[in-house]
Amino acid sequence: MSAHLSKTDSEVSSLSQSSPARSDRRQVYYVQSPSRDSHDGEKTTNSFHSTPHDGSRKGRKPWKEFDAIEEEGLLDGDGAHQDFHRRRCYFLAFVVGFFVLFTTFSLILWGASRPQKPKITMKSISFNEFRVHAGTDSSGVSTEMVTMNCTVKLTYRNTATFFGVHVTSTPLDLSYSQLTVATGTMRKFYQSRKSQRALTVVMLGSQIPLYGGGASLGSLNGAPTQPVPLTLNFIVRSRAYVLGKLVKPKFYKRIECPVTMNPMKMSRAISLKNKCIYS
Numbered sequence: 001m002s003a004h005l006s007k008t009d010s011e012v013s014s015l016s017q018s019s020p021a022r023s024d025r026r027q028v029y030y031v032q033s034p035s036r037d038s039h040d041g042e043k044t045t046n047s048f049h050s051t052p053h054d055g056s057r058k059g060r061k062p063w064k065e066f067d068a069i070e071e072e073g074l075l076d077g078d079g080a081h082q083d084f085h086r087r088r089c090y091f092l093a094f095v096v097g098f099f100v101l102f103t104t105f106s107l108i109l110w111g112a113s114r115p116q117k118p119k120i121t122m123k124s125i126s127f128n129e130f131r132v133h134a135g136t137d138s139s140g141v142s143t144e145m146v147t148m149n150c151t152v153k154l155t156y157r158n159t160a161t162f163f164g165v166h167v168t169s170t171p172l173d174l175s176y177s178q179l180t181v182a183t184g185t186m187r188k189f190y191q192s193r194k195s196q197r198a199l200t201v202v203m204l205g206s207q208i209p210l211y212g213g214g215a216s217l218g219s220l221n222g223a224p225t226q227p228v229p230l231t232l233n234f235i236v237r238s239r240a241y242v243l244g245k246l247v248k249p250k251f252y253k254r255i256e257c258p259v260t261m262n263p264m265k266m267s268r269a270i271s272l273k274n275k276c277i278y279s
């Protein structure tokens with residue numbers, strides 16, 4: 001009896017010395033974490049008592065960490081949005097800047113190319129044949145008719161310093177009293193920069209009815225007995241591709257030349273210098 005009381009007093013004294021007052025300790029709870037290698041109750045019990053958790057201190061920390069993570073996530077999201085918006089602004093600025101620079105460059109090229117117009121010079125015309133004879137038109141009406149051929153010479157010069165040109169022309173038209181008596185075609189060609197070429201165009205007319213206009217034409221054995229006033233006219237078109245199809249200046253030159261067919265100067269070259277109008 002005395003030994004039992006002594007042992008109980010000793011245990012009470014040991015407990016009271018080793019354990020602080022309940023009011024001074026924080027509440028401690030345990031979470032059971034079974035060991036993977038545990039096979040008996042002793043190891044399970046040891047594992048059960050091996051993971052203490054402070055209920056008051058540990059309970060608040062996860063909330064603080066969650067708030068910090070959430071705040072960092074929001075900040076990262078705002079940064080990514082601002083970065084995307086900035087990149088989009090840079091891209092739009094690049095596109096607008098490129099468009100402005102390209103348009104300016106194109107306008108400069110177009111403006112620089114406009115004064116560099118091709119130069120066309122009419123050289124001469126020679127009449128190889130000119131005959132007046134009686135005949136009938138396609139409807140059977142009797143009238144004076146003319147058959148002729150002539151040769152026109154001219155030069156074409158590309159004055160541009162940095163581009164070539166593609167050249168075409170309307171048919172060359174030779175008329176008498178507003179009636180076309182001969183036509184000719186100038187073949188299209190390409191003329192490189194700062195170069196020129198000589199051109200020869202043959203004009204033909206076969207049995208062209210003159211109707212009332214032929215009454216004033218005197219002829220002997222089909223040959224006219226007096227000079228015949230004629231008018232030569234056509235349009236030359238030139239196109240340059242300075243910057244692909246974006247900058248392609250066009251040049252039009254209308255040429256009109258009053259000429260006189262002299263029956264005494266057949267097959268001779270008649271100069272057209274200073275006789276033509278270029279517009």
